[in-house]
Amino acid sequence: xxxxxxxxxxxxxxxxxxxxxxxxxxxxxxxxxxxxxxxxxxxxxxxxxxxxxxxxxxxxxxxxxxxxxxxxxxxxxxxxxxxxxxxxxxxxxxxxxxxxxxxxxxxxxxxxxxxxxxxxxxxxxxxxxxxxxxxxxxxxxxxxxxxxxxxxxxxxxxxxxxxxxxxxxxxxxxxxxxxxxxxxxxxxxxxxxxxxxxxxxxxxxxxxxxxxxxxxxxxxxxxxxxxxxxxxxxxxxxxxxxxxxxxxxxxxxxxxxxxxxxxxxxxxxx
Numbered sequence: 001x002x003x004x005x006x007x008x009x010x011x012x013x014x015x016x017x018x019x020x021x022x023x024x025x026x027x028x029x030x031x032x033x034x035x036x037x038x039x040x041x042x043x044x045x046x047x048x049x050x051x052x053x054x055x056x057x058x059x060x061x062x063x064x065x066x067x068x069x070x071x072x073x074x075x076x077x078x079x080x081x082x083x084x085x086x087x088x089x090x091x092x093x094x095x096x097x098x099x100x101x102x103x104x105x106x107x108x109x110x111x112x113x114x115x116x117x118x119x120x121x122x123x124x125x126x127x128x129x130x131x132x133x134x135x136x137x138x139x140x141x142x143x144x145x146x147x148x149x150x151x152x153x154x155x156x157x158x159x160x161x162x163x164x165x166x167x168x169x170x171x172x173x174x175x176x177x178x179x180x181x182x183x184x185x186x187x188x189x190x191x192x193x194x195x196x197x198x199x200x201x202x203x204x205x206x207x208x209x210x211x212x213x214x215x216x217x218x219x220x221x222x223x224x225x226x227x228x229x230x231x232x233x234x235x236x237x238x239x240x241x242x243x244x245x246x247x248x249x250x251x252x253x254x255x256x257x258x259x260x261x262x263x264x265x266x267x268x269x270x
Contacts, residue, residue: 005069007033007165007197008054013063015053024049024221027063033164036191037199038208038229041218042242047201048169050218054199055086055167068164081109085158087151089170099145099153100138103129106160121160128159132186148179155186159196166190168200172207180204184211209233209256217241233257 008031016023024046031037031054039047052058053065056072064071068083085106106128107121117125129135132152137145142153151171158166171187172180188211190196202208208215208229215232217225219241225232235248238259245262 005033006066007031007035007068008199009064009066010053010060011064013053013060013065015049015058015060017049022046022049022221024053024060027053027221027223029216029223029226031197031199033197034191034195035197035199036188036211036213037216038212038214039199039201039216039218040203040205040208041224045218045241046221047218049221050216051086051167051169051199051201055084056080057086078109081161083163084165084167085161085163087154087158087166087168087171089173095143097142098138099129099134099140099142100125102142102153103134103156103160106157109161124162125156125160128156131159131190132156133182146179147174148176148182151175151179151183152186155183159190163196165197165199168198170201170203172202172204180207187211205233205238205259206257209259210254229257233259 008029010027010029013024013027022044027050039050041047049058053060054067056065056067059065059073070080072080103125104117104121107117107124110121111117126135129138132155134149134152134156137149137153142150145153155171171183175183184207187198187200191198212229215226215229216223217232217237224241225237233248235246238246238248247260247262249258250256251258
């Protein structure tokens with residue numbers, strides 16, 4: 001039975017963009033508080049749209065979407081932002097803000113009017129930077145950082161909001177293997193240590209298996225499967241949803257699944 005106290009509750013949600021074939025079709029999904037959830041699917045499946053419906057940036061055409069027990073349409077945006085933080089795939093600001101200034105932007109929902117940051121705001125920002133390993137970057141200019149450093153700073157900004165729910169759209173985009181493991185390790189520690197509910201869109205199925213507790217698999221705007229990685233990332237599901245032949249086996253070191261694409265078969269002598 002659906003719970004209105006869930007971190008996210010979508011019931012019979014339908015959504016479509018004008019002049020676009022993409023649509024979300026009758027999506028019902030619940031994310032409990034404290035869950036660590038990955039959203040996967042091929043390009044155009046509706047992953048980012050689903051995340052924006054969860055965040056309140058988009059409103060369903062039919063059905064309802066609740067976030068932290070509230071309908072985003074009926075909550076002041078500043079109040080909503082104290083509970084929900086959103087991190088996009090990659091950010092540039094085009095203005096020479098320092099890293100500390102960027103992280104302090106996360107305190108905006110907590111600052112009334114034109115009041116300056118309080119000691120409590122500075123402490124929240126410093127705590128967020130420590131959690132993401134960005135303290136040493138505080139005086140650096142944000143737009144001069146590497147992709148991995150910028151992504152960690154964006155997560156720090158979101159954490160400075162002190163949200164109940166953290167939504168991330170491809171947080172590992174443009175990151176190398178080391179940077180990606182750092183970012184996803186941070187997310188897992190935040191979930192385990194703070195109890196922050198996290199929902200993230202990913203493309204790398206191996207990282208999904210390694211770091212996430214639950215998977216939501218989309219295809220053509222509909223939920224095709226949801227459950228533990230071992231339940232969802234099966235050969236049949238991956239082959240059907242991604243329309244690609246794959247090899248699925250269990251990693252003998254981590255105990256998690258490895259999913260590898262197989263090359264297309266070529267004609268004899270090709």
